[in-house]
Amino acid sequence: MDNFTGEPQTSIAGLPVIIIGSGCTGLAIAHGLKKAGIPVIVFEKKPVVFSPGERDWNMGLHWGMPILKSLIRDSAVQALQSTQVDPNTPTKPFDTIKFLNGKTGEVITSVPSPDFHRLRRSKLRALLCKGLDIRWNKRLKDIVFGHDGSCVTAIFEDGEQMMGRLVVGADGSRSTVRESILGPDLAPPLRLPYASTFAQAKYTRQQALFLRSFHPLYIAAVHPDNMFAFFGLQDAPAINKPEDWTFFFYISWNSPFEQQVKEAKTYGNNERLAQVKSLSRGFTEPWKSAFEWVADDQPVWYFDMAVWDPSLLEHTWDTRNGRVTLAGDAAHPMTFQRGQGLNHSMADAAKLVEALTSEPNQIVAIQNSELEMKDRAGEEVRSSVANTTMLHDWNRVLESPLMKAGLQQNR
Template sequence: MGNFTGEPQTSIAGLPVIIIGSGRAIYAKQAVVGRCTGLAIAHGLKKAGIPVILFEKKPALRFPGERDWNMGLHWGMPILKSLIPESAVQALHSTQVDPNTPTKRFDTLKFVNGKTGKVITRLPSPDFHRLRRSKLRALLCKGLDIRWNKRLKDIVFEHDGSRVTAVFEDGEQITGRLIIGADGSRSTVRELILSPDLAAPLRLPYVSTFVQAKYTREQALFLRSFHPLYIAAIHPDNMFAFFGLQDAPAVDKPEDWTFFFYISWNSPIEEQLKEAKTYDNKERLAQVKFLSKGFTEPWKSAFEWVADDQPAWYFDMAVWDPSLPEHTWDTMNGRVTLAGDAAHPMTFRKSRVSCVRLFSRSNTLQERGQGLNHSITDAGKLVQALTSAPNQSSAIQTYELEMTNRAGAEVRCSIANTTMLHDWNRVLESPLMKTGLQQNK
């Protein structure tokens, strides 16, 4: 990383904010892209009259073989709406997994015993939007200056103390006033401003395998009968599972619906590393299909009905806490910062699914899926700071102080939460869970 400081600041008027979008692929055969954080920031800055350019490593918005996800957005929705154009706000309903059904003002997420199917508890889920990532990204890409197929190689901080240059692998160099790393959990920007070792996510002893699949009309109707959008399970054998809708383009064609489901479990790091050398898609799917045999519906049938060569998506869980002292980076006079997954990858980050927070001390049980909400909050806070602070250096300082404290606490909560969800006895010790068990006997 080029590092040039000490010279007097010059005017940055007219220089663009540079947003680095997609992060590196975690696996060679899988393209992993970040959330819509960078797009939301870009729209907010454009509204404020600040020039902005986004750089994406992807060659295009969509490409063959790219996997799609769905994401939960609730308390972050008002922030997103404040950043994007009104036309995009009006079109947000079209990005939902079920665009034909309006979001309920109040719904519940049902948690069942993964072995017996008995309801453990129901969590309130007000204004909970489930959005398809591909559709949301396509919507938010409209009206922005996006440069595709651009891989960041280096960052050079100019002598004047106010300009910064992004150097790309193809040799192009773009100078701006600020570089924002919104390039996912394996952020190149994070590596450049820290080091590969300090920027590396902390691997946890938990893994998960996801599947997306379509079924026959009868099968699809059966699977969706458990809940039109989502249902979760905590298994006595220390596993967690989620089942939800990925896409329902037409109400009257269940055979065209796509479902999204997974099981997660404890897996020591040594075992993860060993399996990574020998397991391919066939072994990953066989592994999770075997685990599903001990589950209640809809997981039992959902996994049983998919073919043995059905594509599966395996992930080891990892986090990165921006509030740790050793993770503090130099903003170089407010010329570089991080947002979204680049700043605070959390557990279940890749799945964008709802989880639970179970704390014995606080007696709380809250709906999860916080990664996207925190990322959109980053976008709102960063745009607010850049448009209201007296100078850019103080803007970035203000933004990072709030972001690292807020998101750091959430990263730690996600670790505690994941640990809890994969320990049946600890789940049962949660006071609110006990209340839920009593209420649902």
Template sequence: MAEQTETNGVSEELPVLIVGSGSTGLALAQGLRKAGISCLVFEKEPSQVRERDWNMGLHWGAPVLKSLMPDGWWDNIQAIQVDPHVPTKDEDSLFLIQGNTGETMLEITFGPFYRLRRSKLRRLLSESLNIQYNKRLSAITYAEDAKSVTAHFHDGTSATGRTLVGADGARSTIRKCLLGPDHAAINRIPYAATFIQRRFTKEQALFLRKFHPLFLASAHPDNRFAFFGMHDALDADDPSTWTFFFYISWQSSLEEQDATAGWKDAQRLAQQKQFAKKFCDPWKSAYEWTPDDAPVWYVGLTDWDPGLPGHRWDNHRGLVTMVGDAVHPMTYQRGQGLNHSVTDAGKLRDALVKIREGADQKDTITAFEEEMIARGGGEVRDGTANTMLLHDWDKVQQSPFYRKGMKT
């Protein structure tokens, strides 16, 4: 049974503590609220607003996310897509084209496929939750009787709950608390990408969108990979309000990444424009039409494999665990991250319901973790292999993207 505590003479059930208010943590919180399990969410940032926004593919994980949402909320899924004006098809096609010629290399048919704005998804999932901001985790302590766990924050406050869940992203503080800085450190890999979000004139926007209404990928013989898609279609009747999202990624050694760490946006964009000269449309024109002083977003790619030796954490008799990017951050070219993360949330919700009903906490949380590690760790390895192969023209057809499409 769940631990009880006395507050002002009233018996209350200890809450589940969730660190991180990204999509995974919020989806879990909504699932717990729906199941009647109290929870608190803690976020290190001062508010929900983020400087950067991106979009994510949801497909095989959609039924799990729906199960976590309160009844009726799934009806809002259309409104949080990159283009809420285009109804989601039962089946859609994602094309991989040859980057220099535009020739179709592969057509992947699957569905339904949802392309969600991260900011809109988080805003929806934040509703009716108790979220405390400016809460940066500093330490974790455990009750000797294994009935509670306490999260300590840098501002001197603390919170005690029945379970602590790390949903705090790829550079998770909870992962560092559990494994130490060396084993928990994110793994840098020799690939990089520079992302651009941009509006264009009406005529330019109509031209760019004719290649595909939502998303398009390409592999180039120069060992580069590129993506082009919608990020926000504010007004269906005014193409000048549409924001496109595009990038070119490339093999970039860690030495190169370190040497260019101080580059300004203009240098990043100039590099992308040089790459784009050898690409077909829509990339060629999109980069030509992007002003040289446009803001960009650069990342060196990373992963962290929970299946590696030394990466299995002690869950302290089921009092602490992790979900989402905190436990299996992966590269993004195959579009699996959100699907695995919401699956983690759904399976952990189920585990916590079982514990409430009398199941052993240590055994139940350990079983949840073993499945997640096998599933998510396999995807991390698949994702990194996929990234490597998509940037090797002679081996593109061996990539998981080419062989398995979007299937898990």
């Protein structure tokens, strides 16, 4: 590692931008750079874009959709409809998300959700992988910075080395790049005293029609016992085959750290499912039946929530002369109840591409990009914590950013 702090001595012309991670953030950045004529290579630790049985989920994209469209090629824009949870039904220009009293079923409020897209992560990634130089099965081992201050080399566990002008860490909330530039003490996300268990399931035709009758795409609930729940569609490949529809749903609750540690040592899948099934029995429909109808060995996944605020002074990282930066969940993992993560990731991508294409001095470009990102996303991370806290406190639910601001961007 070098300690160079002066001006670059060697031309970076022709060197690629190295992106670590083929999530939606990294792929969006790669497309934006490619459109701008900047060489870019994506490195992904997994062997393929999506493996059978791999965990999949869906994401909300609303104010970030025009940003994504500006980064990708026209043919990909036209294909975005195919990545929606219901590819057969166009997104409504204006819709609302109903929030129920999770115990009684009474509607608490309806939050406006204009141009709200629910996208399957696996399908969106598969679409965005097209037309890019992606190197699979490449797990990052180290980042070495050239002594002249102009280049950087990514070293992978299989021995391959790639020299570039910039490394972009877009490798998720447990980012290897973030740990590399900040160290093991500052890089880990801040754990919160909340937990959630997610499920995906198919049902009989009659059951599926019943569950979807509450809303064709999504519905949420806040429970007086300080719990939050979401229910939505994950995949509807055919309109007339409800038995092939997959639903995606979860319950989240207060979970002290001591309880999280204890459960981590003793709980497997069946215990997690039994736990959330027990909670669901006190819920209104569709959660009550959705959990009741799944088999007792239904695969689920559990999250203890965590965040990382890039705007904190102690989280300031050295860009090493504008040669390393972070984006997306690698830069600002946040809680998910307000559905802002993917939107901010798209904003990160656009701002980084804009900075690299409009500012010839890469040091200044990265400074400008990070200054905007840290301010914008840092505010959203803090807002997400406040939102999650209030949604799990029945007496403060209506004060939460979700109830007050809906899905709007903080600014």
